Amino acid sequence: MIGNITKITEEISGELIEMSEKILNRPELGNEEYFACSIYVDILRKYGFQIDEKYLGVETGFKAVYDSKKEGPTIAYLAEYDALPGIGHGCGHNILGTVSTGAGIVLKHLVDDIGGNVVVFGTPAEETCGAKVEFADKGAFNDIDIVMIAHPSNAYSKSGTSLSMEALQFEFRGKTAHAASSPEKGINALDAVINTFNNINALRQQIRTDARIHGVIPEGGEAANIIPDYCVARFYVRAKTKSYLNELVEKVKNCARGASLAAGTTLEISNYEYSYDNLVTNETLSKVFTSNLEKTGIKRIFNSDDSLGSVDAGNVSHKCPTIHAYFDITNDRNITGHTIEFRDSTKTEYAYNNMKKTIIALVYTTVEVIEDEVLLEKIKREFEKTEK
Numbered sequence: 524m525i526g527n528i529t530k531i532t533e534e535i536s537g538e539l540i541e542m543s544e545k546i547l548n549r550p551e552l553g554n555e556e557y558f559a560c561s562i563y564v565d566i567l568r569k570y571g572f573q574i575d576e577k578y579l580g581v582e583t584g585f586k587a588v589y590d591s592k593k594e595g596p597t598i599a600y601l602a603e604y605d606a607l608p609g610i611g612h613g614c615g616h617n618i619l620g621t622v623s624t625g626a627g628i629v630l631k632h633l634v635d636d637i638g639g640n641v642v643v644f645g646t647p648a649e650e651t652c653g654a655k656v657e658f659a660d661k662g663a664f665n666d667i668d669i670v671m672i673a674h675p676s677n678a679y680s681k682s683g684t685s686l687s688m689e690a691l692q693f694e695f696r697g698k699t700a701h702a703a704s705s706p707e708k709g710i711n712a713l714d715a716v717i718n719t720f721n722n723i724n725a726l727r728q729q730i731r732t733d734a735r736i737h738g739v740i741p742e743g744g745e746a747a748n749i750i751p752d753y754c755v756a757r758f759y760v761r762a763k764t765k766s767y768l769n770e771l772v773e774k775v776k777n778c779a780r781g782a783s784l785a786a787g788t789t790l791e792i793s794n795y796e797y798s799y800d801n802l803v804t805n806e807t808l809s810k811v812f813t814s815n816l817e818k819t820g821i822k823r824i825f826n827s828d829d830s831l832g833s834v835d836a837g838n839v840s841h842k843c844p845t846i847h848a849y850f851d852i853t854n855d856r857n858i859t860g861h862t863i864e865f866r867d868s869t870k871t872e873y874a875y876n877n878m879k880k881t882i883i884a885l886v887y888t889t890v891e892v893i894e895d896e897v898l899l900e901k902i903k904r905e906f907e908k909t910e911k
């Protein structure tokens with residue numbers, strides 16, 4: 524089987540490379556990826572996928588489905604294709620989207636025999652307000668059996684964890700007054716902000732070591748001689764599990780509530796960006812993928828660095844068994860993501876070679892899941908019992 528997968532991957536590799544380079548040469552920011560989206564949609568349609576464009580109301584999102592009309596699980600690959608301001612595809616999403624789309628096309632050639640359905644999701648704006656959050660909320664992954672994504676990096680590494688995150692905004696409203704001549708007539712919104720920070724700093728001593736709280740004051744008043752009547756504080760609250768994040772968010776909100784009460788302001792609490800769930804790696808699936816990468820000749824696969832950042836694939840991993848692994852495109856550990864050097868690494872022979880190997884391992888893993896009911900059961904059991 525792996526021979527067959529390799530053969531199909533080789534056959535379409537010219538098209539894949541062309542696609543990755545076209546997108547590299549025309550970078551688009553999150554939610555503006557009309558060109559990249561159309562490139563993927565066109566090729567998937569050409570290979571017989573049914574396309575749902577502007578999926579769930581996301582302009583540059585899509586869902587591409589190939590149904591074998593035979594019993595079997597539904598497997599999804601996630602494509603990303605947004606770029607960064609200034610440096611274009613410094614995160615390598617041009618080659619990421621191509622790997623996911625390529626894996627979908629290769630698998631499509633096999634499912635008529637082995638059964639199951641193939642889905643490629645086009646998931647815009649990973650760098651800003653990730654569409655996967657909206658897709659997950661609206662049920663996109665409820666009928667998917669497994670989800671896989673491989674992100675370009677400076678080394679191969681296994682799927683790990685990332686922190687769950689909530690973006691909290693506190694708006695305090697008080698009353699202006701002359702700060703020198705009639706301060707007693709004012710209600711100081713800045714005091715509420717400062718006390719919120721102080722309360723949170725005290726809270727820090729009582730939180731788990733792997734949690735993070737960090738904030739800024741986007742609005743802190745106009746002039747020193749006017750009591751500020753409107754001030755805003757914004758925080759990211761991060762934790763290793765969603766359940767602990769929820770606990771912590773409530774405590775942080777109480778810090779603001781207490782500060783507001785003390786200052787006499789009103790308080791409005793909102794989320795100023797999407798909240799990301801922590802990434803829960805399905806270890807059973809991850810092991811199969813790692814061993815299949817080794818079969819393609821990849822020798823060094825690092826254990827995951829548990830990331831203290833947050834990714835939108837986290838939200839997917841709370842809905843169904845997921846892996847978010849990394850593949851090497853640089854052959855140099857000094858070249859890191861979000862740089863021009865990393866961007867330029869996406870168009871090298873080395874990167875294209877590993878692109879093919881990664882596609883082969885992704886597809887072979889899927890084939891094993893489709894053909895081995897016991898394995899799929901094990902993956903699902905792990906998903907059900909893992910703490911999220």
Ligand SMILES: [Zn+2]
Nearest residue numbers: 614650860861
């Ligand atoms: Zn990035």
Ligand SMILES: [Zn+2]
Nearest residue numbers: 614616649674
């Ligand atoms: Zn990225």
